[in-house]
Every structure is written in C-alpha cells, then in structure tokens.
Amino acid sequence: MFQMDLLPEQLGDLPSKQEIAKDAYLINGFALPNQATLLADLQHIISVAPLRHMETPGGFIMSVAMTNCGTLGWVTDRQGYRYTTHDPLSGQPWPAMPNSFMQLAHHAAIETGFNDFVPDACLINQYKVGARMTLHQDKNELDFSQPIVSVSLGIPAVFQLGGLSRSDKPIKLALTHGDVVVWGGESRLKFHGVMPLKANCHPATGDYRINLTFRKAG
Ligand SMILES: O=C(O)CCC(=O)C(=O)O
Ligand SMILES: [Mn+2]
Numbered sequence: 001m002f003q004m005d006l007l008p009e010q011l012g013d014l015p016s017k018q019e020i021a022k023d024a025y026l027i028n029g030f031a032l033p034n035q036a037t038l039l040a041d042l043q044h045i046i047s048v049a050p051l052r053h054m055e056t057p058g059g060f061i062m063s064v065a066m067t068n069c070g071t072l073g074w075v076t077d078r079q080g081y082r083y084t085t086h087d088p089l090s091g092q093p094w095p096a097m098p099n100s101f102m103q104l105a106h107h108a109a110i111e112t113g114f115n116d117f118v119p120d121a122c123l124i125n126q127y128k129v130g131a132r133m134t135l136h137q138d139k140n141e142l143d144f145s146q147p148i149v150s151v152s153l154g155i156p157a158v159f160q161l162g163g164l165s166r167s168d169k170p171i172k173l174a175l176t177h178g179d180v181v182v183w184g185g186e187s188r189l190k191f192h193g194v195m196p197l198k199a200n201c202h203p204a205t206g207d208y209r210i211n212l213t214f215r216k217a218g
Contacts, residue, residue, distance in 0.1 A: 147184025
C-alpha cells in the first residue's frame with residue numbers, strides 16, 4: 001500500500017479548480033508542488049520501459065509514444081486494445097507505480113469528490129510537435145465508477161472534452177505544465193482527445209508534452 005504523507009490541505013494555497021462538465025474538473029497547477037519528484041520517477045520508468053509508438057488494431061502507428069507503470073499497462077497492437085501485466089517489449093512486469101504518482105492521482109481525485117481512487121494503471125503519453133490523440137472513450141477498464149485522472153507536464157496542449165456520442169461538439173481546454181483534469185461519474189465515458197501539438201519548449205521536458213493518465217483498470 002502506498003504512503004499518504006502529504007494531505008491536500010498541507011499543500012498550501014491550492015490551485016484553482018473549475019468544473020468543466022458534470023463530474024469533470026480542471027485543477028490548474030495541481031502537480032506543480034511535486035514536479036521534481038514526478039519527473040525523476042518518470043525518468044526511471046522510461047529507462048526501464050522505454051516509450052514506443054504502438055500500432056492500432058487497424059494498422060496505424062500512433063503519433064503519441066507510450067509506456068506504462070502500475071500493475072496493469074494499456075497496450076494496442078493488431079490484436080486490439082487491452083491491459084497487460086507485462087511489457088510486451090521486455091517480457092517483464094510494467095515498472096511499479098511510484099508513490100509520487102499514486103499520491104498525486106489519489107489527492108487530485110479527492111479534490112474533485114472521488115474519495116477512494118486507487119489507480120492500478122498509469123499510461124504515460126509523450127507528444128512531440130504534431131502528435132495528437134483523436135476523440136475516443138476510455139472504456140477498456142472494468143470499473144467505470146472510478147474516475148480518470150490526467151496530468152499534463154511540459155509544453156501546452158489543447159484538450160477536447162465532448163459528450164457521450166462522438167458527434168457531440170467538444171469543449172476545448174488549454175492545458176499547461178502541472179494541470180490536472182479529472183473526469184468521472186456522468187462524464188466517465190465522454191469522448192475526449194488532444195489537438196495536434198504546436199511546437200514549443202518547456203524547461204522540464206524540452207520539446208515534448210508528457211501526459212500521465214491514471215485509471216483503475218482491473
Ligand atoms: O494526453 C491527454 O491529455 C489525454 C490522453 C488520453 O486521453 C489517453 O491516454 O487515453
Ligand atoms: Mn483517453
């Protein structure tokens with residue numbers, strides 16, 4: 001079990017939180033206080049389970065490079081989208097989820113009213129200029145009562161949050177370093193995506209945006 005050594009009320013002035021849709025929130029800067037630890041832990045994960053461009057079931061190579069930590073990791077290949085316990089590249093279990101990741105996700109969920117979120121999967125997405133994620137639903141998880149917690153690091157991106165049908169017009173949110181988006185409840189299965197990344201540079205990540213998507217998958 002992970003340690004809970006920093007409660008949200010001990011973080012000092014909390015960043016602004018806004019409800020962007022029913023049961024969906026943006027908390028600006030929520031990850032900033034712990035960014036140094038998060039980035040160091042991220043480097044370790046990537047050294048063990050490198051970022052890679054996965055193939056979709058339809059045979060397209062994803063523009064976003066991905067890896068995972070936690071007991072379950074999300075993968076895609078010609079066989080489909082699914083969670084695995086092991087990294088298909090190395091044959092080894094995915095790296096353990098660091099305490100810093102677990103605490104961040106757990107506290108962001110509490111901050112938005114989801115009190116017992118303990119993720120078992122963290123998908124790490126790396127976007128370079130031009131990379132994007134088309135509108136999709138996160139629905140490979142077993143339990144939709146748990147929210148998604150999504151952390152943005154590095155260069156800015158435009159996040160889209162739509163409705164329960166693909167054709168619903170999405171709202172657009174500018175996400176910057178340290179922002180956290182949480183969606184659950186009535187929004188858990190809403191379509192969402194990321195617009196093609198514009199060229200930029202950030203001291204923490206260089207030319208890249210990193211996204212950490214926390215889920216209770218199993
Ligand atoms: O990069 C993001 O902000 C969203 C990522 C996402 O939706 C996913 O990995 O399923
Ligand atoms: Mn998603």
